[in-house]
Amino acid sequence: MTIKDLSAQTGYSVGTVSRVLNNQPNVSQKARQAVLAAAEASGFQLNTMAKQLRQQRPTSILVVVKGTSNELFGSLVESIGSLVTRSPYPLIVDYIDEDDNEVRQAVQLCREKKPLGILILGGNKRNFAADFHNIHQPCVLVTNDASGLPFANLSSVTTDDRLAAAQAIEHLVSLGHRRIAVVGGDQSVSDTSRLRYEGCLDAFARYGIAFDEARDYRAGRYSYAHGYRATQALLAQGQAFTAIFAMADVMAIGAIRALKDHGLRVPEDVSVMGFDGLNIGEYFVPKLATISQSVEDLAARSVEILRDCIESGGKARHETVPFAVEWKESARCLGS
Amino acid sequence: MTIKDLSAQTGYSVGTVSRVLNNQPNVSQKARQAVLAAAEASGFQLNTMAKQLRQQRPTSILVVVKGTSNELFGSLVESIGSLVTRSPYPLIVDYIDEDDNEVRQAVQLCREKKPLGILILGGNKRNFAADFHNIHQPCVLVTNDASGLPFANLSSVTTDDRLAAAQAIEHLVSLGHRRIAVVGGDQSVSDTSRLRYEGCLDAFARYGIAFDEARDYRAGRYSYAHGYRATQALLAQGQAFTAIFAMADVMAIGAIRALKDHGLRVPEDVSVMGFDGLNIGEYFVPKLATISQSVEDLAARSVEILRDCIESGGKARHETVPFAVEWKESARCLGS
């Protein structure tokens, strides 16, 4: 089935058929109806490849997901997926390892797929600074800030990680905690982790609380397993802390399990606070105190910015979505 | 950058350039090297659209994900994604609502995207029986059995849901439980739920245990929230049961939360058993007793079958991947 067949069936030329199919003016009602009817009857679909080849303009949106164990990205991809599915752009989703270079991968895929625009979930500034100049279509970095970078086509949507982490610590402090351990990511490779770490330090400083990185901080990936291991490592030194702040809900859950396996109760013996606001947190026992970032907001803003850049040539921007400190069962008031 | 440019640069004709780029024989070493060098130097990439248009053969694999709240599918998509990313086929992932018709959606997308093959996550036989005849490329239905259906291009990879559910109940029975409530999906629309339900009945019958659907069964989607609600509904009649079998881990987690909110302890007061073997189950408190299906196996088998059908014209087959009954904390021995 091609427009040629449609042309033969209706008696109109391929030119006219094409115009009808593309809702162009300068077609008579009669022709329009005839073509539309024939197309409908045969379930005709334009051949995307031919169309794109001719128009020289791509149609898909590329999504690069960095790291697969963080459930936040899973939800984010789904949310983005359902937003984009209802738009005219097909999604190409590419999952890469947490250790791979997301920008290089994106460059590679851009050459191959020539997408209209790109969404990158997770990443770090260093990789962008090094390789992003090879990317020329609109791109939105999601969950990481890219505002310092000198690229006119790079937007970002993120939570104010530093402030949010500081508020997480503040919340624990307000509950009476003074000895707080932190589990998070490797600050040298993850900007997110670095910012959240700095936020912690901000808060510790503000309250004059001692924090010794070597003693009170353990790093790993954002996954259940690494949260578990990091907490075990912390516990191996003896439990001097009354609270743990985990930089991701998945790590917090791993941490709680580790505490429990160590014979400690949450929150009676140790309070735990997470970060992300995953659905599971609401159902976990105990309910997870956390910093919630709305997956829906993050997804919606990212997609909207990208579409604006693609469709209206909008300027790149760097947005911050709101977060909320969720008071929940896993963090309790000390001595109450 | 087109092969024409490469042709001009090297002095060879576009035909020769094309042959080199496609690793065809009948090209001199000299020509091959010259072209490859030029391509390398300029970072040249063949234009996929033009190639496909000419060859009339598609290259992508379509993944249709039905329902977004079931974490199992989330992990599955990721697992499939990382398997396929390392193959020459781009993935097109489409998320649809749990209530949409996955086959119609697939038909629609096939017309548009003309994929090489299709992976459908979740679905029901009725939809396949009604509309699958419109699909002519290899397709694998994942997590649902399609063996009864008369389509030569339809494979399926699934767990033996009926047997697995029966073993879940058996496990609870072996722990001394006699009054077992079940939360699951709507059997009239979800084959998976129907099979698991029948498995439950098999086991109940085998042990002569009374089970009254109206009293002991509540349905909802496979999500935390629906597991929670279904359990609330069960509890609203008074708690006559000592154990709950949930047809999905996400429902089991919702169930545990509901029990807890009702002042009941798990497993001391009520045992809970799930189904799926999600990662979270290992970290949940209590660790979730479940039927584990290996996401990796499911993904690996599905992708392998699909690739075999696509690449070697392999025959459709219906496979069953192993499952395991996981004895874990959330299900305890009655009266011990």
Add this chain to the structure above:
DNA sequence: TTGTAAGCGTTATCAG
């Protein structure tokens, strides 16, 4: 071994 040229299904230009 290499070059030439005819399409693949569309859209866009240009004449009618």
Add this chain to the structure above:
DNA sequence: CTGATAACGCTTACAA
């Protein structure tokens, strides 16, 4: 308003 026709970048007979 409509119809020819030339591209788009590539592969593949076929000819040399």
